[in-house]
């Protein structure tokens with residue numbers, strides 16, 4: 318079979334032709350940082366997550382998270398863990414990929430994506446889907462992201478308080494305090510002489526329109542020293558999806574037909590789907606220009622056995638080298654977790670993985 322043109326094209330040229338704004342941005346970042354490495358930051362605490370994001374940030378273009386394995390995750394929209402990660406992403410130049418593997422009916426995945434405590438869509442540039450329930454899981458996530466983007470300039474925040482109201486609730490000029498507030502006024506009882514009387518309990522619903530410049534939207538977390546990674550603009554607001562089309566784990570059930578259905582769903586939703594989590598490049602039609610990220614990557618300690626298959630983790634995970642993943646199977650980004658995280662010197666090891674993955678890419682496109 319003829320080699321697909323994307324396998325020989327440089328990341329710089331793919332940035333030129335990419336139609337998805339986030340894919341375009343990511344290819345630019347890869348070219349600028351000479352990196353096609355993603356750190357899978359599978360750590361137990363929010364403190365470690367932020368530590369690794371900061372230390373390894375300079376070597377990677379994507380930071381992959383599993384927010385639900387992290388204890389101490391702070392859900393505060395403006396100052397919490399998501400906002401802090403977003404700030405580090407700007408400083409070091411990487412995208413955040415929440416490896417949520419959504420896998421439910423459309424309505425459920427929409428809600429899991431945009432709401433709940435985590436509000437994943439607010440801080441994760443990229444998410445992925447396990448398309449087992451069918452293509453609707455992809456279209457529903459696409460619709461949810463489109464609605465989120467439409468509402469972006471003005472986010473409505475609703476707060477509900479139940480209880481005995483404070484004095485402020487009864488101020489006749491409360492709109493001066495909160496110009497945008499539209500509170501449902503509590504039913505104030507008045508004495509015969511017109512004076513306000515006592516109230517036992519009220520429910521107040523307040524809707525506030527929050528400006529897009531709010532830190533909730535990743536602009537800053539008031540640390541004061543945040544700088545944008547030099548040479549690259551702000552990441553676009555558009556969100557992106559990766560379809561989990563093939564897995565690295567031994568004996569998984571993703572067969573050829575399933576992978577092909579994932580490719581079809583990607584082609585049908587090009588404005589949202591950036592590409593795949595897969596074990597090989599899946600671009601086959603002339604128009605296909607998807608990006609591929611591959612987990613199950615480790616380097617032997619001494620760089621030997623470059624093309625060989627490595628020992629698994631004893632829990633079903635299988636590993637290949639960056640040379641095999643990028644150079645032979647045609648992926649664009651290598652995803653590495655424990656290979657870096659468990660090393661004696663994770664920063665040095667991240668550089669070793671970056672260099673090996675980049676070398677495999679440059680040799681592929683030569």
Ligand code: S5P
Nearest residue numbers: 357563564565566612613634653654655
């Ligand atoms: O097929 C897959 C898909 C994913 S997203 N195989 C995987 O291992 N992953 C994820 O990649 C997995 O959930 C983990 O977060 C990471 C691999 O971690 P490592 O420590 O084995 O490198």
